[in-house]
Amino acid sequence: MANILLTGGRAPVTLDLARAFHRAGHSVFMAESLGGYLSQPSNAIKQSFVTPAPRQETEAFLSTLKRIIEEHQIDLLIPTCEEVFHIAKGLGSLPCRVFAEPLEKLDVFHNKWSFANSAKECGLPVPDTLLIADQDGLSDVFARWKRVVLKPIYSRFASRTLVLPALREALSALTFDRTWIAQKFVEGRQFCSYSVCQEGRVVAHSVYPAIFTAGQGAAITFQSVDHAKIFHWAQTFVSRFNITGQMAFDFIESPDGEVCALECNPRATSGAHLLVSNPRFVESFFNPSKECVAPTLNSPRMLGTAMLVYGLPLAFKKQNLGAWLKTFLQGDDVIWDFHDPLPFCLQWRSILAYLSLAVRQNISALEASTFDIEWNGE
Secondary structure, three states: OOEEEEEOOOOHHHHHHHHHHHHOOOEEEEEEOOOOOOOOOOOOOOEEEEOOOOOOOHHHHHHHHHHHHHHOOOOEEEOOOOHHHHHHHOHHHOOOEEOOOOHHHHHHHHOHHHHHHHHHHOOOOOOOEEEEOOHHHHHHHHHHOOOEEEEEOOOOOOOOOEEOOOHHHHHHHOOOOOOEEEEEOOOOEEEEEEEEEEOOEEEEEEEEEOOOEEOOOEEOEEOOOOOHHHHHHHHHHHHHOOOOEEEEEEEEEOOOOOEEEEEEEOOOOHHHHHOOOOOOOHHHHOOOOOOOEOOOOOOOEEOHHHHHHHHHHHHHHHOOHHHHHHHHHHOEEOOOOOOOOHHHHOOHHHHHHHHHHHHHHOOOHHHHOOOOOOOOOO
């Protein structure tokens, strides 16, 4: 059995990973910069630590991780959220195996412009994509395509994404203190994938449709589906770049069944919720089996609080309250666990932390959830 250090304990997926590693007999330690974070009271965690902010205090953050690794004889460090980029920046200074690629490689995947180009080099379908540096470039995009999607090259949760904007709206919304891309709009259904990868091979994999979301991008309900084309896309990309780590992609499936990838998240995402019940999932981080680990349960999972805060208003807006009610009643909350109830009961602490930070920084609560860990190409 190993000593595992997880970072990013604010995320529900990290809590689910901690419980899975604990069930498998490993000792789980947790490091997180947000006070009162979601996973902190979990009985799956042997010891938890509050660290300096990865984004604002990178060197102090890395020094704290190094001390934790040395003092607790950590065998494997698994980053789960965007702190992975800051950890990758100091990869050589950490005295244990880190389940992540170097920063130079991760940044290529996270940067939406370089990701699109990398996928094209593999012969993999992505939407037609152009880089926008100024207002003239934006006008050229609208002259070329009638229907466009605009997004910064570094962003998450689609928090600043503009879908099918008019030119006037785009000109007023875009600020060029950051670089943007334009993508030709592709009609279809959105899917998300999550994979654990070892030396260029996908060893655990899940796919789920994005139906209910927080904001425009972050899915809050998770129902496993088999999708051979998405698996092939992910495996081809992972193999081409010989990736070890966690990789997630967002896809659009067109009405004729073809898929193209919109963007990449080289970290843990909610797809892991669909895999944790498989007893072979944890082993995929150590000694991957020849057969790719897949979800074993068909029942939906969800973020219950987010379904009430984000999903219910969306259901009223789109007039699909019946679908929301069916999902809410049938879905299992990923945070609730009868044998580990405190994270569910105390989740209000991390919610208050997000709301407080949002007020102080004049940003949304969703943006506040990554304010101290996000990576924007610094």
